[in-house]
């Protein structure tokens with residue numbers, strides 16, 4: 001499949017003469033600028049190779065053949081923008097993804113949270129919400145859910161609607177049960193959902209302290225002060241400059257001694273904020289703000 005995309009990329013970008021990567025980059029930059037100016041979604045500083053691959057995937061799916069043709073269509077068709085947004089925002093996720101992270105959270109972060117009268121948590125880039133439900137379950141089992149407020153945000157309204165519904169694919173429950181056990185889960189995972197609407201409907205009590213809201217990490221500001229910020233597997237799609245900007249947003253939004261968690265392939269190393277945090281767990285990318 002990837003090969004096919006590369007082939008069609010080559011043939012399409014070859015119009016009218018030879019494939020020209022510099023020209024292709026100009027077309028992509030113009031397209032992203034147009035999307036930003038018209039719709040306000042700013043993908044201009046996302047990692048280029050990944051954006052390019054996804055644009056070509058959408059060009060193929062729409063039966064188009066050039067970046068400029070996509071630009072022409074997307075600027076006049078907001079439904080196409082919605083489809084493109086789904087392509088560009090990559091919503092892959094799972095419950096208790098990286099179980100080791102949840103173990104560290106339970107063993108090292110929860111004891112500190114117990115000392116707080118009220119706990120504010122921000123899941124930035126929560127996609128369809130699986131990690132939010134995982135955190136709610138963990139906090140519930142640790143007796144902390146009642147005094148927690150979870151803010152779950154994403155750029156993409158479509159995935160947030162799925163998150164709010166609390167319905168997840170039933171065929172993934174086996175995988176999630178294994179993750180839950182590996183994450184140190186204390187009950188039976190099936191206690192949390194019932195089979196309904198061809199899916200697994202999670203107990204609505206898990207979201208009674210959750211606020212789902214659209215928030216763009218590139219263009220929107222901080223909206224509160226948090227004890228914990230989780231932004232896992234999002235920065236990986238941004239270039240270095242944008243990563244630094246988003247890390248500033250997190251630094252400004254985190255209370256002193258608050259906890260920041262990134263994805264397994266992301267890190268604070270070599271970022272302007274490396275010195276401002278101590279590492280709670282290097283492997284699971286869990287940090288505490290100390291200055």
Ligand SMILES: C[S@@+](CC[C@H](N)C(=O)[O-])C[C@H]1O[C@@H](n2cnc3c(N)ncnc32)[C@H](O)[C@@H]1O
Nearest residue numbers: 089091092093125127154155216217218232233
């Ligand atoms: C790969 S998912 C990660 C989901 C979850 N955090 C996890 O680790 O399983 C990346 C999410 O980041 C969101 N995202 C991408 N750019 C964003 C932005 N500028 N602001 C907010 N969310 C964004 C995407 O919509 C997507 O849902």
